[in-house]
Amino acid sequence: MDQNRAFAEMPLPLFAPAPDDVARPPTGGRRPPSYLADHRARLRERFMVGGAAALPDYEMLELVLFRAIPRQDVKPLARRLIEVFGDFNRVVTAPPARLQQVDGVGPAVVTELKIVEAAAQRMARARVMHRPVLSGWQALLDYCHTAMAHGEIEEFRVLFLDRKNILIADEAQARGTVDHVPVYPREVIRRALELNASALILVHNHPSGDPTPSDADIAMTARIAQAAESMGITVHDHLIIGKSRELSFRSEGLL
Numbered sequence: 001m002d003q004n005r006a007f008a009e010m011p012l013p014l015f016a017p018a019p020d021d022v023a024r025p026p027t028g029g030r031r032p033p034s035y036l037a038d039h040r041a042r043l044r045e046r047f048m049v050g051g052a053a054a055l056p057d058y059e060m061l062e063l064v065l066f067r068a069i070p071r072q073d074v075k076p077l078a079r080r081l082i083e084v085f086g087d088f089n090r091v092v093t094a095p096p097a098r099l100q101q102v103d104g105v106g107p108a109v110v111t112e113l114k115i116v117e118a119a120a121q122r123m124a125r126a127r128v129m130h131r132p133v134l135s136g137w138q139a140l141l142d143y144c145h146t147a148m149a150h151g152e153i154e155e156f157r158v159l160f161l162d163r164k165n166i167l168i169a170d171e172a173q174a175r176g177t178v179d180h181v182p183v184y185p186r187e188v189i190r191r192a193l194e195l196n197a198s199a200l201i202l203v204h205n206h207p208s209g210d211p212t213p214s215d216a217d218i219a220m221t222a223r224i225a226q227a228a229e230s231m232g233i234t235v236h237d238h239l240i241i242g243k244s245r246e247l248s249f250r251s252e253g254l255l
Contacts, residue, residue, distance in 0.1 A: 158173050
């Protein structure tokens with residue numbers, strides 16, 4: 001690893017309070033430049049006063065990077081990440097291997113970004129778990145996009161509902177390749193019976209970004225729906241999640 005990068009990314013303890021940028025000098029007795037501490041203080045204040053809406057994507061990234069690289073100017077790295085991946089969301093959800101291909105990104109930066117991603121997914125999931133799904137449909141869509149929209153391989157999930165359409169389990173059933181994921185209807189129904197689920201919502205992503213279903217998607221959905229019906233289980237929908245939009249089999253008349 002490049003020595004400069006290794007020095008720049010001395011990670012802080014995960015749950016320690018954010019450091020004061022000028023509270024103590026780094027190893028060697030050198031303090032960070034005063035303009036750096038001033039910039040960070042102003043950026044934090046703008047965020048606390050105006051929230052995320054007051055900051056462009058690269059400045060939101062700066063806030064995340066402050067902990068990973070506490071004593072260097074992270075603005076160039078934040079701009080570089082946005083240039084490579086496109087926006088804040090795509091940076092945070094990018095695979096670690098791809099992130100580390102960007103000059104200036106090492107394990108500490110990857111860790112901070114993955115913490116943000118995990119927190120976003122956990123909060124989105126909390127809004128739908130153990131709640132009526134059909135009356136909170138937009139929250140469900142938001143969660144699916146947060147969890148799956150930027151995946152680089154296909155993932156198939158099943159949302160299991162009870163007789164009141166309350167979400168009782170959300171499980172990833174399979175992961176595949178960039179354009180295919182193996183799905184076994186027998187396993188989906190077996191798991192539904194184990195959970196005593198009365199209804200299902202099927203969800204998978206298209207890494208290409210286009211949620212248009214393939215012939216295989218349509219055939220697989222029909223097999224699961226048929227197997228579910230034979231067991232008295234309803235398939236409410238199959239959602240395909242693209243980069244910026246989703247497709248509903250129910251809305252398209254495919255289910």
